[in-house]
Amino acid sequence: MKQERNPFITFEEAKARGLKCDEPGTVACPYCGKATVPLGISFDGSVRWITHEPCGCPEEIEAQQAQAAKEAREAEGKLNSKLSRAGIGKRFLNAEVSLEASARYLSSFGGNGGAGLYIEGCVGSGKTYAACAIAKAFIMAGYNVVVATSLSMLEEIKRSYDDNSAAGIERYMACDILIMDDIGKETTSSWALTNLFQIINSRYEDMRPTIYTSQYDVDSLLTRMARYGDRESAEAIASRIVETSAFIRLPKRDRRREKSCFGGYGPKKTLQNQSHR
Numbered sequence: 001m002k003q004e005r006n007p008f009i010t011f012e013e014a015k016a017r018g019l020k021c022d023e024p025g026t027v028a029c030p031y032c033g034k035a036t037v038p039l040g041i042s043f044d045g046s047v048r049w050i051t052h053e054p055c056g057c058p059e060e061i062e063a064q065q066a067q068a069a070k071e072a073r074e075a076e077g078k079l080n081s082k083l084s085r086a087g088i089g090k091r092f093l094n095a096e097v098s099l100e101a102s103a104r105y106l107s108s109f110g111g112n113g114g115a116g117l118y119i120e121g122c123v124g125s126g127k128t129y130a131a132c133a134i135a136k137a138f139i140m141a142g143y144n145v146v147v148a149t150s151l152s153m154l155e156e157i158k159r160s161y162d163d164n165s166a167a168g169i170e171r172y173m174a175c176d177i178l179i180m181d182d183i184g185k186e187t188t189s190s191w192a193l194t195n196l197f198q199i200i201n202s203r204y205e206d207m208r209p210t211i212y213t214s215q216y217d218v219d220s221l222l223t224r225m226a227r228y229g230d231r232e233s234a235e236a237i238a239s240r241i242v243e244t245s246a247f248i249r250l251p252k253r254d255r256r257r258e259k260s261c262f263g264g265y266g267p268k269k270t271l272q273n274q275s276h277r
C-alpha cells in the first residue's frame with residue numbers, strides 16, 4: 001500500500017531531494033526544552049521551517065491529551081446545544097438507537113416517501129427515549145428536526161396565533177422530521193384537532209415524515225380524540241397516521257428484572273433485550 005505522504009520534510013530529506021534551503025536553527029520542545037527535529041514544507045522550490053517533530057516527553061503527551069479532550073468537549077457541547085434547540089430534553093441527550101425496529105427504519109430511510117413511525121408504549125416504556133434517539137440520528141445526519149409533545153405544540157401554536165403569527169404551526173409543518181411526542185395526551189377540543197390535523201395533513205401532502213409516540217394504540221387514540229364530538233377530524237388524523245406509519249409497540253418494562261439483570265436503569269440493554277422477545 002502506498003503511504004500517505006507527510007507534507008513535512010526534515011533537513012536531511014531536503015538535502016537528499018536537492019531542495020534549496022537554509023539550515024534550520026534548533027527548536028526546543030516548549031514543554032521540556034529538549035532539542036527536536038525541525039520540520040519544513042517545500043514551497044515554490046525552497047523550504048520553510050515551520051514546525052518540529054513531536055518530542056514525546058510526558059509533558060507534551062499530557063498537553064496533547066488535554067487538547068484532544070477539550071476539542072471533544074467542545075464538539076459534544078455543540079451537538080448538545082443543537083439537540084436542545086431541536087427540542088430534545090436534557091434527560092434524552094445521550095439517547096442511542098437500540099431498538100431493532102428503529103435501526104431498521106433509519107437504515108431504510110431515504111426516498112421512503114414520507115414514511116414515519118408510531119411508537120406505542122405505556123408510561124415508562126421508553127418511547128420518548130426511542131423517539132429522541134431517532135431524532136438525534138437524524139440531526140447528526142443533517143436533517144432539520146423538531147421534537148415536541150403534542151400538548152406543547154398546541155400551546156406554542158396558540159401563543160403564536162395570539163401574537164398574530166403563523167410561525168408556530170409552520171415550524172411543525174415545515175421541518176424535515178417531526179417527532180410528535182405523547183399524542184393523545186393533549187386536551188381534545190375541536191380547535192386542537194383542527195390544528196393537529198393541519199400539521200399532520202400538511203406533512204402527509206409534502207411527504208415529510210412524522211414520528212409519533214403515544215400511550216394509546218390508534219383505535220384508542222381515535223376514541224379519545226373523538227370524545228368531544230369532532231369525530232371527523234379525529235378519523236382523518238387516525239387515517240393519516242395509519243397510512244404513513246410503521247408501528248412499534250414497546251412492552252411494559254419489568255423494573256425488577258431490569259435491576260437484577262442490568263444493575264440499574266439501562267434503557268439501551270433493556271429495550272434491546274425486549275425487542276427480541
Ligand SMILES: [Zn+2]
Nearest residue numbers: 029032055057
Ligand atoms: Zn519535550
